[in-house]
Amino acid sequence: MRVKGRVWKYGDDINTDVIFPGKYTYVVSDPLEMAKHALEDLDPSFAKEVKSGDIIVAGKNFGCGSSREQAATCLKVLGVGAVIAKSFARIFYRNAINQGLPVIQCPEIFDAVEKGEEIEVDFKESKIFTPDGRVFNFPPFPDFVRGILEDGGLIPHIKRRIGKE
Amino acid sequence: MGMTFAEKILAKKAGLLKVKPGDVVTVEPDRALSHDNAAAIIKLFKSIGLEKVWNPKKIVIVLDHAVPAPTDKHADNHKQIRRFVAEQGIEYFYDVNSDGGVCHQVFCEEGFALPGHVIVGSDSHTCTYGAFGAFATGIGRSEMAGVWALGEIWFRVPESIKIDLEGVFPEGVYAKDLILRIIGDLGADGADYKSVEFSGSAIRNMSISERMTLCNMVIEMGAKNGFIEPDEKTLSYIEDIAKSEFEVIKPDEDASYERILRYNLSKLEPLIAKPHNIDNVSPVKDLEGVKIDQALIGTCTNGRLDDLKIAASILKGNKVAKGVRLIVIPASWKVYKEAIKERIIEILIESGAIIAPPGCGPCMGNHLGVLASGEVCISTANRNFKGRMGNPESQIYLASPATVAASALKGVITDPREVL
Numbered sequence: 043m044r045v046k047g048r049v050w051k052y053g054d055d056i057n058t059d060v061i062f063p064g065k066y067t068y069v070v071s072d073p074l075e076m077a078k079h080a081l082e083d084l085d086p087s088f089a090k091e092v093k094s095g096d097i098i099v100a101g102k103n104f105g106c107g108s109s110r111e112q113a114a115t116c117l118k119v120l121g122v123g124a125v126i127a128k129s130f131a132r133i134f135y136r137n138a139i140n141q142g143l144p145v146i147q148c149p150e151i152f153d154a155v156e157k158g159e160e161i162e163v164d165f166k167e168s169k170i171f172t173p174d175g176r177v178f179n180f181p182p183f184p185d186f187v188r189g190i191l192e193d194g195g196l197i198p199h200i201k202r203r204i205g206k207e
Numbered sequence: 208m209g210m211t212f213a214e215k216i217l218a219k220k221a222g223l224l225k226v227k228p229g230d231v232v233t234v235e236p237d238r239a240l241s242h243d244n245a246a247a248i249i250k251l252f253k254s255i256g257l258e259k260v261w262n263p264k265k266i267v268i269v270l271d272h273a274v275p276a277p278t279d280k281h282a283d284n285h286k287q288i289r290r291f292v293a294e295q296g297i298e299y300f301y302d303v304n305s306d307g308g309v310c311h312q313v314f315c316e317e318g319f320a321l322p323g324h325v326i327v328g329s330d331s332h333t334c335t336y337g338a339f340g341a342f343a344t345g346i347g348r349s350e351m352a353g354v355w356a357l358g359e360i361w362f363r364v365p366e367s368i369k370i371d372l373e374g375v376f377p378e379g380v381y382a383k384d385l386i387l388r389i390i391g392d393l394g395a396d397g398a399d400y401k402s403v404e405f406s407g408s409a410i411r412n413m414s415i416s417e418r419m420t421l422c423n424m425v426i427e428m429g430a431k432n433g434f435i436e437p438d439e440k441t442l443s444y445i446e447d448i449a450k451s452e453f454e455v456i457k458p459d460e461d462a463s464y465e466r467i468l469r470y471n472l473s474k475l476e477p478l479i480a481k482p483h484n485i486d487n488v489s490p491v492k493d494l495e496g497v498k499i500d501q502a503l504i505g506t507c508t509n510g511r512l513d514d515l516k517i518a519a520s521i522l523k524g525n526k527v528a529k530g531v532r533l534i535v536i537p538a539s540w541k542v543y544k545e546a547i548k549e550r551i552i553e554i555l556i557e558s559g560a561i562i563a564p565p566g567c568g569p570c571m572g573n574h575l576g577v578l579a580s581g582e583v584c585i586s587t588a589n590r591n592f593k594g595r596m597g598n599p600e601s602q603i604y605l606a607s608p609a610t611v612a613a614s615a616l617k618g619v620i621t622d623p624r625e626v627l
Binding site: 060107131 | 231243244246247250251254255256257272273278280281284328329330331333345346347348349350352353356357361395396399400426427429431484571572573577590592593594595597599
């Protein structure tokens with residue numbers, strides 16, 4: 043599987059409250075509605091202008107803070123192809139995988155790309171291609187994580203496992 | 208080579224003799240906690256297609272994030288949860304009434320936080336229960352739906368950091384200042400994916416409440432869980448309330464840690480986390496004079512009886528500064544009732560404080576204390592993220608109940624040692 047998209051670049055410690063504000067937690071339940079608020083308190087242009095396949099590139103500790111899964115859901119629904127960060131906060135990392143949103147730890151990418159540049163990720167080969175012809179490797183997903191991502195998230199994965207689908 | 212707490216408990220629960228950091232294990236949790244987000248979890252659980260949850264006795268639900276319901280949507284969520292709880296026979300349900308409060312406080316008061324238990328919660332501050340020797344960690348909604356369905360969850364065995372604490376707190380310095388110091392030093396990602404074990408003579412001297420404050424905030428440095436070895440204080444706290452059997456699990460003496468940090472409490476001073484990052488920590492005295500609009504004492508970090516007592520001792524006989532709103536939220540109705548009995552509530556009200564019903568409302572911008580644009584709040588909560596209290600144009604400072612009370616009194620950020 044490959045994803046090609048424009049880069050949206052953010053810094054360190056992008057927390058779940060700026061990705062999906064807590065005040066919407068219990069009043070917005072429709073995923074399409076959630077998507078409208080993605081990154082609202084950090085970059086209001088993001089939800090309006092992001093295109094399917096676009097890729098978020100961030101610094102360290104992306105997704106720190108709440109266990110609120112909507113922080114991953116809103117990005118997934120907008121069609122974000124992957125989030126590549128120097129590092130991730132652990133609950134967000136799990137939530138992203140459980141929502142079928144690929145999260146890639148690759149610290150070298152941050153300084154190698156600029157906002158708006160088009161990059162390509164090959165999940166099978168675990169490689170990222172930048173416009174200037176450079177190639178970056180990232181650690182491949184463990185098999186069970188790949189299984190969840192391939193099934194489109196944890197809930198479909200469980201359904202398949204227990205034979206409900 | 209021995210095992211750390213996280214290694215030991217995960218090995219035991221997975222039925223293995225030994226595990227090492229990086230291994231992935233699957234375990235059955237002893238308890239699974241949810242709050243208002245149970246409504247969303249119910250939807251996910253039902254979408255799997257199963258009729259019954261894995262074990263209704265292991266599920267605990269406490270309504271707290273927006274209580275009593277501020278909007279019709281919140282009310283609908285609560286209604287769905289009540290219906291589901293009745294359908295499934297979930298006995299451990301704490302509704303919007305005087306049995307409940309903030310989920311983490313209620314969970315501990317009701318005897319669910321027990322040594323040697325594996326506890327998952329659909330709230331990041333589930334790590335609080337490490338104060339009782341549990342392995343407790345936050346998970347997302349889909350994962351909780353998975354736990355409700357299958358009764359199992361996978362964990363990567365974490366590396367461990369040991370934080371050894373010696374000495375005694377100087378006057379005006381509290382557990383909140385200590386955890387801010389540690390997070391300030393390690394950074395907001397300083398313990399990402401790791402297990403944090405607190406140890407040393409200072410921990411032995413700390414109250415259960417202080418231990419809860421420390422473990423509550425380990426998530427703010429990215430940790431998977433916090434841990435404090437149970438002692439006679441732990442056992443006496445849970446003696447009459449434990450809801451089930453438990454077993455004390457301790458790390459081995461020769462366990463291997465990624466890092467060992469040492470702090471001497473006697474060298475600490477009152478600290479504050481400045482907007483908008485938790486690790487943006489400074490001495491309170493460096494911020495003195497910053498004008499505040501609102502002060503909040505409460506939340507799962509610092510809304511317990513001793514926190515309210517500290518605030519009352521500063522506010523007694525004095526009035527909150529003109530133009531400042533002081534909101535006090537006891538962490539549970541049990542705390543509230545005790546505070547009434549000890550006349551703490553009376554002192555707080557006399558000083559001009561607003562007492563709100565136990566819950567999480569303002570901490571994450573739901574209701575009861577949302578900030579206006581340009582306003583500054585000093586709070587005893589655990590997060591000062593931009594927009595956290597409902598308005599991205601506001602500023603949140605985090606400190607101990609003493610610092611918050613002293614600041615409410617003066618109308619500007621104030622070192623509590625000036626008013627003690």
